[in-house]
Amino acid sequence: MRNNKAYYFLLPAIVLLALFVIVPMLQIFYFSFLKYNLFEESKFVFFKNYKLLFADSNFRWTLFNSIIYILVTPVIMFVSLMLALLVRQQTRFTKFFRASLFLPVVTPIVIVGIIWRWIFTEENGLLNYLLSLFSVNQLHWLTNYPLNILSIMLVVIWRGMGYYMMLFLAGLAVIPREQEEASRLDGANKFQQIYYIILPMLKPTLILVFVTSATSAIKLFTEIYTIIPGAPMNNKTLVAYLYQQSFERFDFGMGSAVGVVIFLLTFAFSYTNIKLMEREA
């Protein structure tokens, strides 16, 4: 007879998950079919919110931008893996470098936003000043699309690399050093060690980092709101559009419809990637 005791232990977590995640998610699906703004009686409008959504050019642009932000993923993976490999070596300064690289992760996003805004400021910003030393003309880091998307990507990479570096370090810690040693004795260079030994053994961490960084990119919001708050909506992302609909215009029906689109996009992307990577493994 199977022992079902484990389910009882899981029960509190399942109840909390159902109450605070699954039920609200189902409600969002339901709300997306309503004309719903808290102050009037809600009305069932079928797919009208979705129809209006796809008819709105700002929605289409924010959808496109959110997809573009996924380009951050390979870059952030490469940079954080390289950093992990560097700080993996035990030297006198290892702890210092690890802590320094992790610092942006624990710095409040509002402070990060203000600092980077100063750096990107077009008239007196640090970045344009440094470029002017090399006779490069002033660049519009904040106002010019798509350059402002690149600016945000830069901040996302800078802020996220420490976190993903830590995940890679955890993944690297379980790879037996003997295999690397053996390959070195067999004449493998550093690149070959990484490609033939480290990367295949890091696959679970790679999948995790890929999926989490890509979904974070799709859900990007705070960086946008702190660095380019005044940019037109068509320079922003899906979550910024959701925020505008739900919390500035209080159109919760439309906001929920955007939420459903974000969910479907994130789900489809994550599922496909996990399946592809598992198949390769």
Add this chain to the structure above:
Amino acid sequence: MKNIKLAVVFFAAFLMLFAGGCAKKTNVITLEFWTLQLSPVFDNYFKTVIKKYEAEHPNIKIRWVDIPYDAAVQKLMASIAAGKPPDAVNLSADFLSKFAGINALTDITTVIPRDSLYIYLPNALQSCTFNNKVVALPWYLSTYVLLYNKAFFADAGFTEKDIPKTFKELVKFAREYKNRTNKYPLFWNIGKDSYLPMMLESEGVSMTDPEMKKATFNSPQGITLISQWVDLYREKYLQSESIMKPGSSIAEAYQSGQVAMIFTGPVFIKRIKTNAPEIYKNTDVSLAIVGQTGKHELAVMSLSIMAQSKYKKETAEFLKYLTNAQNQLEFAKLSTTYPSVKEALKDSYFVALDGTPEAKARVIGAIELPYADRLRKYLAHPQFDRLRDIFDEAIQSACLGKTTTAEALNQAAEKWDEILLQDEK
């Protein structure tokens, strides 16, 4: 037996005390009153006023809550949705229209006789009127003045008579100043919470028709006027971020010495004095810049009674007290703003010059006050935030050269028409 008697007496006494306490409690009404970002600077003022009011009205308790300006709409919306809004709330003009649009505010004339509203400046009271309903009492007011850096002007070879007085002169001056100094003359947000609608209305070009059913800012005159500012931006006579930074950034640019002038309310002088004493020393004040109509914007902070309040009459009494001449005058002196009651404006404080820029700004503002008006009338539309975003994005698009000014304005006007005509989506 003796113990039982004693226990009965104690129990009876306890019941009497408890009942007395309850009875006393039910007689006291607690009114919740929200202000917009006035704490901690004005804590003493509010505590004193509330204490006095409570002493005069023993059955009323005021619970004062100050909320951050940026979070005000969300907090108030959440409280309405939860069925627990404050009784009275301080709202700015745009917030007022938002809440008036969803019928969340009480028509003041249902609790205060219309005749008693004559004490307020008519233009201020008009700003609190939506669809013929007075949804708020005007409280403190502000209008515009031009603050400029005398030293920067002198360095550029300008004298007092070169100070621009009209928007047309301002455009000309901006070019001349930048050509002479290679510095920006002013920071003026034209693409985010844009001031251009204010300029247009002051020039006599309305944003919409009188019925608010059709956009009219894309008239030939409107396009010409806006093109002047778009050209200034494109030709780099304005800071590149003036299309994306909100109005709050204008003081920042002046205080840091990046620009030579600022078009704002007299209240900013105090901030400049505190944050940038060197800039303050060189600051002087001139009349508000106006268009052909000679009108400029009147900023009204108002006090509303929420429709869900259980104590509308009591709240109205409290708001009348808060906006009486004496209390308003005291607050105006503390905050460098203007009272909305005519009586308080007669005080010598608003005509006395003492050689400081703040006194000069105060006097100039007081002279202009009766002629100021709610120029951005589209703020009265319940969907004003969508209208504002569409207009802002059109200006941004034109400034960045993605479209011509005429195309951008025509497209924006089409979108405005759709919103203005639709009853529901």
